[in-house]
Amino acid sequence: MTDDLSNLFDNNRRWATETEAREPGFFSRLLQQQTPQYLWIGCADSRVPANELVDLLPGELFVHRNVANVLVHSDLNALSVIQYAVDALQVRHIIVVGHSNCGGVRAALTNARAGLVDNWLRHVQDVRDAHEGFLAGLDVSLQVDALVELNVLEQSRNVCRTTVVRDAWQRGQQVVVHGWVYGLHNGLLEDLRITVGGPDDVGLAYDTALALVKQRYRQAQAAL
Ligand SMILES: [Zn+2]
Numbered sequence: 001m002t003d004d005l006s007n008l009f010d011n012n013r014r015w016a017t018e019t020e021a022r023e024p025g026f027f028s029r030l031l032q033q034q035t036p037q038y039l040w041i042g043c044a045d046s047r048v049p050a051n052e053l054v055d056l057l058p059g060e061l062f063v064h065r066n067v068a069n070v071l072v073h074s075d076l077n078a079l080s081v082i083q084y085a086v087d088a089l090q091v092r093h094i095i096v097v098g099h100s101n102c103g104g105v106r107a108a109l110t111n112a113r114a115g116l117v118d119n120w121l122r123h124v125q126d127v128r129d130a131h132e133g134f135l136a137g138l139d140v141s142l143q144v145d146a147l148v149e150l151n152v153l154e155q156s157r158n159v160c161r162t163t164v165v166r167d168a169w170q171r172g173q174q175v176v177v178h179g180w181v182y183g184l185h186n187g188l189l190e191d192l193r194i195t196v197g198g199p200d201d202v203g204l205a206y207d208t209a210l211a212l213v214k215q216r217y218r219q220a221q222a223a224l
Contacts, residue, residue, distance in 0.1 A: 026057075036062040039085040041078070041159070042097040043069045043104065048182055050097075053189070062091060068104030068151065069096055070123045071158040083164045092174055094159055097189070098152040099182040105151060106144045109135075127154045134214055138221050145181075146217045149192055152179040153209050156194045160202045169198050179209065 019026055036059065040050045044065045051061050064081040071078055085091045098105070107114055108124035124147070128135060131150050135143050156179035159165060168175045179194040194209035196202050 030059045034059045034062075034089065036060050036085075036089055037092050038062065039064070039082065039089075039091045039094045040097060041065075041069055041071060041081075041094065041155070042182075043067065043099055043102055045099060045102065045104075047184055048097070048099045053182065053187065062089060067117055067120055068102055068108065068124050069098050069155060070120065070151075071096065071155040071162075072123055073158065073162070079162060079164065082159065082162060086164050086168050086173070086175055090173070093176050093178060094165070095178045095180055096152050096156045096159060097180045097182055098148045098155075100145050100148060100184050102144070102148050105148050109144055109147050124151050127151050130154075134217075138217055139224055141224075142217055142220055146213070149181055149213045149217075150210075152181055152192055153194050153206060153213065155179075156192075156196070157202060157206050160196050160199070166199060 039062045042065045050063045062085045108121040159177050177196045179192040181190050194205050196205045
């Protein structure tokens with residue numbers, strides 16, 4: 001194994017040159033401002049690169065990633081990202097994105113011990129425990145992806161409940177919260193249809209999206 005990371009610098013120089021050649025003035029324009037319309041809250045998994053899979057350039061997507069795309073009410077890091085995105089950058093959409101076969105969710109589901117991260121994944125276990133009966137009715141092969149989707153719904157609702165988003169809605173700022181899931185197997189995003197544009201929509205959007213997730217997995221279970 002080599003400690004030489006020169007290949008990354010080579011790649012970087014080539015990327016910068018190609019980007020500037022394709023769009024002259026690209027970097028000097030970005031220097032002036034960033035005006036992303038979207039905040040992406042996703043998993044840290046290396047197979048889910050936010051910008052690439054929605055084909056957006058630097059400057060177009062504000063990104064926060066952590067293990068298993070969790071949004072905890074006391075996480076000052078994530079809350080600061082949301083606050084800057086909403087208040088300063090005025091993003092129009094906040095998208096929580098889970099992904100199939102998530103290692104963090106799998107560990108949470110199966111009580112696998114990995115160290116400090118177990119404490120973080122306890123939040124996903126809370127989601128698991130809240131839907132224990134539903135998950136128990138599914139085959140093991142379906143449980144991870146089902147919990148991935150339940151976790152997206154839960155974390156999306158948490159975003160809606162932050163003071164930042166509540167305050168934005170109260171002052172009439174347009175911010176829409178979405179929950180999506182990304183398929184590692186096919187590279188496609190799917191909308192879980194928890195789409196919330198105001199405080200009065202949270203409950204119904206969550207309940208409707210939850211019913212859809214449950215219906216889909218029960219059908220998958222029946223088809224096994
Ligand atoms: Zn993951």
